[in-house]
Amino acid sequence: MNQLDYIHDLATFTALWSRARMGVQSLVSKSRDELLYFDPIDIATxxxxxxIQALVAFANTTDFATVILKPDPFNYFHHYFGKYPGFVHKKNNSDEEFFHFMMQDPGGSLADALGVNHEHYVIMPTDGDWLAFGDRSWDVGVFYGPPEIMQCAREFYPFFIQPPSGFRVEP
Known part of the structure; x- marks a missing residue:
């Protein structure tokens, strides 16, 4: 049985959403060389x-949040489904639960599953300062964190890519 669930509480979601938005906004001022890039569809691999699991372990934490920033989580997702497009993956949750939940129907619209209907998403530890931002409109994801986290990511993940010409973070 899947123990993951959408966030139903406005205050909980808003805190994660605000932190994710501030993290993405901070990427705007970073030079291209400070960032690592990936295919945003990698969220499903x-x-x-x-x-993500290696990074939370490296940072000596266990939980991470997935938050959809676009489409609008308040006027679209919450309006139609009565919940917010995000969840917290805890230590006792499995990878199978993560992938199943990403494809779960939020309520009468399988096309709005988080794994399908996301233009912008953020994955970040609940306690930590790195983030992965996926932007499907550019077909690129951006990863950023402290130097030791960046080094861990480089050594662990062989699928980082070069960003497309002209790419810029657009929160």
Whole structure:
């Protein structure tokens, strides 16, 4: 049985959403060389999930949050489904639960599953200062964190890519 669930509480979601938005906004001022890039569809791959798990373990924490920033989580997702497009993956949750939940129907619209209907998403530890930002409109994801986290990510994940010409973070 899947123990993951959407966030139903406005205050809980808003705190994660605000932190995710501030993290993405901070990427705007970073030079291209400070960032690592990935295909945003990697969110649906085992190796990317393993990277996230490796990073939370490296940072000596266990939980991470997935938050959808676009489409609008308040006027669209919450309006239609009565919950917020995000969840916290805890130590006792499995990779199978993560992938199943990403494809779960939020309520009468399988096309709005988090793994399908996301233009911008953020994955970040609940306690920590790195983040992975996926932007499907550019077809690129951006990873950023402290130097030791960046080094861990580089050594663990062989699928980082070069960003497209002209790419810029657009929160």
């Amino acid at each position: 085992q190796k990317f999930f393993d990277l």
